[in-house]
Amino acid sequence: MMRWRHTSRGLPICIIAILGIAPILGAEEVSRTLSCVLSESLASPKTAQAEVEYARxxxxxxxxxxxxDISVTLSPLAKIQGDDDTRDPQKARITSSMSVSLPFSMTPEQNLRAEAASDRVSLERLRLEExxxxxxxxxxxxxHGAYLAQQEIQVASMERELARIRLDIEQSRFERGEIRFIDxxxxxxxYVExxxxxxKAEGMHHDRVRALAAASGIRAxxxxxxxxxxxxxxxxxGVIDTLAGDNPGRVDTGAVSWRIASQRAELQAIEREVHHLPSLARFAQARIGFDYQDxxxxxxxxxVSRILSLGYTPAGITLVDDGPSRGGGSSSGGDSSDFDWNLNLSVSFSVSLPRISSYDREIAELSAESARLRLLELELEALDRERESVNDLRQALDDQKNSEIALARAKLNHEIVEVQAEAGRSIAADVMAAGVALERATLNLQRAQLQTDRILLSLVPSLGTHLHNTLEGRIEG
Structure with missing residues (x-):
């Protein structure tokens, strides 16, 4: 935090008391740390929604x-037969056919859906992490913004007090006729400024604290x-040297933006669809039927559907049988009135016309090419944003170096003024002015340091994950 350099005349203690900073320092026991705020923060609605989508x-x-699922089908049947020359039915029978469908493997379409669902899990996990x-x-x-606004209030208060003291001094000189009115x-x-x-600093601090409270769920x-x-x-x-050094390179963070990952998944889905397009001719079904009497x-x-079906139809119950026996077709395709049993085997194929299939394949290939171009566009946009951030990082590092130089100069000036004050060659206002300039230079360095941090974290977000459990107070001044 801000530190005041004490002089032999004890002026800073008086200034701190005048500015009302002492009560603030007395409340140090209720101050919050960054790790405390991060650990107590509530998940945002966006993150909560991402968690739900990931679970789904x-x-x-x-x-x-x-x-x-295995399916069982039961089909009851009532059959009534008769001739035209009779009014009453000559034959009535009740029976029921039963069939069981056993899926034994996933179809290509189901495999495509499963792979797409697996890709969706990866995407939703990435969206949640992002x-x-x-x-x-x-x-x-x-x-960072709330902390800097808090420090700005302290420095602005010191500068206001310094301006008031200067105004009192110059007013006395003006009343004695030592300076002109324009001076x-x-x-x-x-002083008015x-x-x-x-x-303005108080208003900014209020706004930034409210923004932090709204985002974290902690009371302002x-x-x-x-x-x-x-x-x-x-x-x-090392990361900074890799990104913004003399021989810059890329840092492999292992993270991919959700937009790029989503486009890659879309491209992979289209390529799988092209690969699994049905052939012109394919084996459709094989069936074995066996009849014994009724x-x-x-x-x-x-x-095609990867289903094994088992069917059985019993002889049934004959309710009326007054007519002569007639030949009838069996359920498997044989004639049970001519033979005691029959066995038949049937095989079917499906043939697709090449005209429609060729259109489907060409459309899928063009869709894949469009997805590749879109993916390339997103990757180039990501590279451009990364280059801009790297340039911003270089500028922030330069600003930080300049702030360090300015702080060193302010420290030296403050020490010189202190020595002059001890020798009686400077007044208390000069010591105060040098001290205020030192505090302003310290705040400027802190601002530059945090700006460097913000840009670095935007480039490599994983560097911020350890801040949940980190000792505080390491900011340089």
Whole structure:
């Protein structure tokens, strides 16, 4: 946090008391850390929805990998027969056919749906991880903003007090006729501007605390005093050198954006569809039927639907039988009145006209090519955004170096003024001005450091995952 350099004259203690900072420092025991805010934050609606979609995708994938249910069909039949020259039926019989369908394997279409469902699980997991990372980075950025606004209030308060003291000094000089009115008016304007800056800093702090409270679910009253956030970039100089060094390269974070992953999954689905397009001719069904007297049984295999069917029809119950025996066809295709039993085998094929199939294949291939081009476009856009962020990182590092130089100069000036004050060659206002300049330079460096962190975390979001359990107060000053 901000530190005040004490002098032998004890002026900073008085200034702190005047500015009302002492009560704030006295509330240090209720201050919040970044890791505390991150751990207490509630999941955003977007992340909660992503969790639900991920769970639903898992269930859908499990369902898609299951074979269809076994089905049992029972078909009762009542058959009444008679001749034209009789009014009453000559024959009536009740029977029932039974069949069982046993799926033994998944069809190509079911395999496609299962693979698509598996891809959906990966995509929803990636969407969930991406949502959590976005939420984490948003909370970190909001915490940084609220902390900097908190520090800005302290520095702006010091600058306002310094402007007031200068105004009192210059007013006394003006009343004694030592300076012109235009010089006094310039100092008066500086005080008004310092007062306006302080009010603006208070408003900004209020807005940023409210934004952090809304995003985290923590009461705004509990976020009025924040501890310095830990820095990420000092421990990741290797990553920075790789991204923005003299010989820049890419950092393999293992993370892929959801948009790119979604487009890749779409391309893979289209390619699978092209590969599984049906051939012109294919084996459709094989069936074996067996009849014995009035009993009938059958076994059929359908390679297309991957279903094995078993059927049986018993002789049934004859209610009326007053007519002569007539030949009738059996359920398996034989003539049970001529023979005691019969066995038959049938095989069927399906043939598709090449005209429609060729259209389907060409459409699928063009769709795959369109998906490849869209994927390439998304990857190029991601590279462009990464290059822009790397350039921003270089600029932030340059700003940080300049801030470090400015802070070193402010420290030196403060030490010089302190020595001059001890020698009686500087007044208390000069010491205060040097101290305020030192605090402003310290805040500028903190702002530059956090800006470097924000850009680095946007490039490599995984670097922010450890901030949930990190010692605070490592920000440099």
């Amino acid at each position: 995708a898992i269930l859908s994938a499990r369902r898609a990998q299951e074979l269809p 949502s959590r990372q976005e939420e984490l980075l948003r909370l970190i950025n909001l915490y 006094f008016e310039r100092v008066s304007t500086s 310092a007062q306006a800056s302080f009010i 009253e509990d976020l009025l005093l924040l501890q310095p956030p830990p820095l990420v970039h000092p421990e990741n100089t 009993h009938s049984a059958s076994i059929s295999l359908n390679p």
